[in-house]
Amino acid sequence: SDLNSDRRALLEFAASVPHARKLYWNSSNPICTSWIGITCSKDGTRVIGIHLPGVGLYGSIPEKTIGNLDALRVISLHTNFLNGNLPSDVLSILSLRSVYLQKNNFSGGIPLYLSPRLSVIDLSSNSLSGTIPNLDLPRLRLLNLSFNSFDGPIPSALEKFPVSSFVGNSHLCGPPLPYCSGLSPAPAPVPLPKPKNSSSPEMFGRQRAVSSRKLGTGAIVAIVIGGSSLLILLLLVLLLRYMKKKSNSGGTRVIKTKASSIAKAENLKSEDFGSGVQEAEKNKLVFFQRCSYTFDLEDLLRASAEVLGKGSYGTAYKAILDESTTVVVKRLREVGFGKKEFEQHLETLNGLGIHPNVMPLLAYYYSKDEKLLVYEYMPAGSLCAALHGHRGTGRTPLDWDTRLNIALGAARGLAHIHSEGGTRFTHANIKSSNILLTDGLEACVTDFSLGPLFPSIPTKYRVAGYRAPEVIEAQKTSQKSDVYSFGVLLLEILTGKSPIQYVGYDEVIDLPRWVRSVVREEWTAEVFDSELLKYQNIEEEMVQLLQIALSCVAKGVDMRPSIDDVMRMIEEIRGSEGDNRPSSEDNRSKDSNVQTP
């Protein structure tokens, strides 16, 4: 009963039990007791909800031992350390509507039979693998399978879900991700074959989403088997060649080879970036003056490439030109402007000048069929991946000092964009995937003000959760709507949660609303990311940043501070507290009873 009154105590308790390995489901007692994390039906006979997120549970959920859960509607065990297979018994319970098992260590595949009533499935940031079954779930509204190890094509029934539902699965393909090449994915980036009708160098085309996750045992076995089969095939081909040479029949072989590379290029064509580059314009890559790179368009097209992801405005590729030069190329989708306006807009962006927290545009290419933007590649990835990427073993969570520093850097970058661009100039797409990280984990704001190039893409197609109420209702963007999005970003840094929160049965709420509801219940400490709990003496700073974040996400536009004010307030947190206490990294409690597995 003590624990019931203080959920934080439960969390600490759970994490401190040294030999706890398993979560046991008490199936023998048919009477449901509303204990913390368990909700019961009114008559007290059946469990209808299991809510134990972020409480340090680990071990696997046993199959076939689950008793009276036949009225279960929601299972929420996300952000724990659970492993083993997904509990297929639970997931097939007919009454089940919402599944939140993200940020655990589950492996294996998705069970073939799931409750037909499911409307929310979040299995992101686990170690799940295999192909995704063609789930026939008519009520499914929210699906998140990102940051796992799924492979193969995305089934047709799930094509309607956004890219964000699938990102971070290195071998997954097909809409809404890039089309499948028809070839087995290769384990390492390779230069790509020449497309049909082109004397140009090799072009980008083979697309593989980049994942920072480790290969699971299944993937390793698949690679070993695949590798051995290839070797045997190669030996066979060599043997055949040798025999053919002997019988003097080399001509046919050449023709066959040619035909097969054309077929490959045909397959790749629809997704090649550079396929719209016109022969006469091969050298028209326009560099901005401050750029010291010396490559030209041909070098760029010849480079091996990987898909980093698809965003609102097109696809981003990582292109490796040589050992010391890696860039990011954004292949833009339908631009709403002619060349002159396009160039003018990019000149305006370039005119914002250099700032350490703002990502500069290095170069661009414009032709009728192809528009490319070139940026420096940031190997440390984005804040989004650092916060929400795989949470299993091997992950290095961002410590508090780093988070605060990223918040400050991002505020400085946005303040620069606002002040240099003029009062009406906005970023209009602030989100954690647009905050890139340098090697030293400094923030770098990217993708600013690209919206005007795409008048046909309404703001509503941008990632949900970051848009201010006035943007949702009236498409009214301003610097204060950027501040709102920035507030959501701060909440993401503090809570470790995505901007959209799934709560209870079918309910979806945005992060500001969720945080406000928790704070109102006087459970302020509960909003903070469980990964931050191991650091000491940071609560006051976290609460201060929380207050800033909540002022940014005020519903009334005039209630929100300017980004300059936000920047100064964050600087004050660092100035007042940071100087007087050791860094959160040094301050990690060595003898704390809070243990991680």
Ligand SMILES: Nc1ncnc2c1ncn2[C@@H]1O[C@H](COP(=O)(O)OP(=O)(O)OP(=O)(O)O)[C@@H](O)[C@H]1O
């Ligand atoms: N310069 C870069 N270095 C490293 N990663 C990058 C770089 N630019 C973009 N990315 C990453 O590539 C992925 C795709 O980026 P992209 O900008 O195309 O889409 P997005 O940020 O998801 O959405 P949007 O287009 O709305 O900004 C994102 O995960 C992003 O963090």
